[in-house]
Amino acid sequence: MKKAQQILLGTVLMMMGLNALPLSLNAQQTKETKATSEDNLNKKDKLGKKQGMWFFNMPEQFGDPSYMEFGTYKDDLKSGLWYKLSKERQLISIETFKQGVLDGQAQYFDEGRLYCIGHYRGIYSKYAYDTFMVTNPVTLNDTMVIISSDRGYTKHGLWRYYNPVTGHLVKEEEYQVDLLLREEEFTEPAPRATPERPKLPHEGGKHKGWDAGKTSSKKSLIK
Template identity: 45%
Template sequence: MKFFRNCFFVVLISCFAFNSHAQNSTAADTGSKINFNQTDAKGKRDGMWYIHQPARMGEDSYSEFGSYDHGIKFGKWYKTDNDGELVAIETFKNNVLNGEVKYFDKGHLYCVGHYRGLNPSQKYDTVMVVDPVTGAQSLVSVLAERGSLKHGTWQYYDPLTGRLEKEQEYQVDDLVYSKEFAMASVDSAYYKKKVQMLPHNAASGHYYKPPAGKQHSLTGTSE
């Protein structure tokens, strides 16, 4: 889990910078000063930014941290939910998703995928595709206004055990391959044992019990 700890450390640094109103912070590894939440001469976001998005229109609040290049979102961006749990690590280029993305459920990895970002400065962009049967390569023209396309391998994991459950291959948003992986007997036994130990599973014997004298029935009478 070293990778997750490093991600969490990055988010903590960004939160500190935000709460300090983007004052100078000292990077522990280099000793250099880093300015957060800055703008360039034209008022465009530039450099490292921490952004908190309050809940709105039925969507939960979240925070994200990453870099801008004169108003253009690029590189890896880290997103956390309202509880500070890691939700996503996404890669951007020219303000659109491009490259590997990772998604998490309560901090546990459940999906790794790939996007192909389209060039927003052009009306059309071209993407190389491979025929899944013949292996022949060809270029496909796509409207750039579509932003990003699923393009490449997408893998889905059980967030509880880390077991690979499904693998898919996309080309220009089209699904060309899909395979589901059956659970091996040894994995099945491990999974069942882990599920039985969850606090909400009464079979584990570890579910929550109120202290004596604090137990109440639905009718309001003490048990």
């Protein structure tokens, strides 16, 4: 791993306040490596499996913009929180993985500003299909749903969408294994009108406020 990439990773973690998470440069190591900054990133164990912290700098391809991505591997599978940033170093996403599959909370950003928080449920079946019981929130009736294991994961739970500029909640969706059970949209509050600044005495006009009077005494002020 190049030293410049290590410095960038450390800087990004500090900017995002992630130094409290188990993502520091000295936290993830394989048994055969030494505890040095040069050995803490992009390492494989004796079996050739990715372990610990990995950092990727993905070039632009097929019309998609370039991005940076980092997170931890366990036995060659993504595990825990994974972070994706644009080439301008703005957050694109924070996703949770388990055994290489999206599973848990995910956050998505527009130019570094949060616009969506949702949850995934991973599919870990060794068979071609997996079955799930879905409960209707109104009737409370259970329905068996069959999902192809190739999908890897499903939307599951509450998804919230925000205006990335104002931060206001604009929509909620509730899923059970990709089935949309409820959807609700919200009206953003009207922007507050900027109150008119009260005029100062000298801004009152010809007959308002205080003006220098044309009297025999130039020292006097006439209202």
